[in-house]
Amino acid sequence: MCSAMSELSTDPSSATPEGRSVIHDLGYRPYTGPRLGPAAIARALLVTGFRNAFGLGRSGRSKVLPFILLGLNILPSVIIGGVMVLVGLKELPIGYAQYASTTQVLLGIFVAAQAPVLFSRDLRHGTISLYLARPLPSATYAIARWGALLGATLVFLVSPVVILYAVALLGELDVSDQSRDAAVAAGMAVLLALALAGVAGLIASWSTRRGFAVVATIALLLLGNGIVTAIQAIAGEEHHARVGEVAGLFSPYSLYRGLMAMWADGDIATPPTGVPMQTAYVVVFVGLSAACLGGLVWRYRRVATA
């Protein structure tokens, strides 16, 4: 390459006729810089996946849905903030933890719609074979993709909590009370995000069709929750609380509500009572997330060797 450059520089006037600038083709230049390890590659995949989940780095059209959903999800907390400031309430009209339960439909749609962006898209368009032809192992790929969905879901879940917390502090509510409640809500948000990212990711990784993954995830999350809620309501009315408590183990949203009744202020039909049932709620919640992540890793190992 050096010789090529020196050849060019021997007679600069011939290279730039009439003083105009010319683009020189220096030929192919090998890359001699650093090559990063798997950790850095996984981080890059995670960041790109997180951006892609909100449509960033993709076509303009793909930004519309995630940002509309995010806007709708945050809107109530902003309105509450306005009301707080204008009226001067002595407490937040909605609990931090309760917020996610109230906007669960938006959350379900967001996760269902954006999980296929991270999982189905690579399978559908065959891009997965390019990832697999690169140094990153399939398990790391699966975990990085899952991490991106988890991050996006967390942004969705935690941002209203942060806004409410800021509003509460501006409204001069008790700092220690508010900090504790907000922290509990953030912790529960992590648990819910883990479960939702796992379930939605696993479904999306089994479907090369985006539409199918979206419908299946929404059906499982929202219809499943609807059924569980109905059972819990009936069980509460009929004084068979145990039935409702057990039913609550079968949907991420009802698990979340169960934890909300345990750790925050939440009034639900059949809150988990007794230590064994409460432990079961936590174990099932965490176990569901872990099982889904394991399923994802297993799924991509199969894709890699197919």
Add this chain to the structure above:
Amino acid sequence: MQTQRLTKDYGAVLALDALDLEIGPGITGLVGANGAGKSTLLKILLGLVPATGGRAQVLGHDIATQGPAIRAAVGYLPEHDCLPPDVSASDFVVHMAMMSGLPKVAARERAAEVLRHVGLAEERYRPMGGYSTGMKQKAKLAQALAHDPRLVLLDEPTNGLDPAARDEMLGLVQRIGHDFGIAVIVTSHLLGELERVSDHVVVLDGGHLLRASRTDEFLDATGVLLVEVLGDDATARMAQALAAAGVATTPRGALLTVDATAGHPDGHEVHDSHDIHDIHDVIRDTASDLGVGLVRLQVDHRRIEDVFSDE
């Protein structure tokens, strides 16, 4: 790249059957009918699919134990579609370069450079869903080159291209192998293409190695000269005169073929190009003496297809 008794058994199908192969630098064409085991071989070499038996080394790395090291140094262009439609080629190649371990700034520079080399200009900023097949193949090639690999595996790079785009792609393959200094293994079921660009040709058939040798050996092995003369009854007179001069000819249509390796006017065996030039001289002088127009005197290039009919 070397393989020793490499075997891949898909249960019902034996894709590769104890394949012993050695591929050096330069451009190597991997030829075979659909299902001959070409794609399977590439996947095994990438360390994606485990071999059922045998061993193989790529760039000095063992496929069984050093898959990540191989994949870091090898670029792969798969046969099927692999481009997300809602991402621009520019963003995509940057991302894939980073997936090979390049830092972000370096990935951007490399992406711009390889996209220029493959000839994607302004369209690199448009989503790839709107690309023509030719542009898609270029984008696929660009991602395979993004991390400056030492070896690229190109699986049917000319698939679905029109003749002009096919020529352009073959030209690119040739540049990668000869100007960029990157070893190339390129598969195709169209033999004529590989004949043009590759230095070596490996012919696979049903998981077996049919033949592996330099492309020019495939093409020049006949040693047959084609002679065409013009004039009244020229072909027959020429044949007689050449026979008199001690050169045996065989008519092939309106042409005469001379087996330059068979013998020589002086009676001794021909074994170097010097003697072949003597035959050229004899043919030229004979035509001149007879007063017929010598319109063609050329080496009979075989085609790689002939290998199949030979076997």
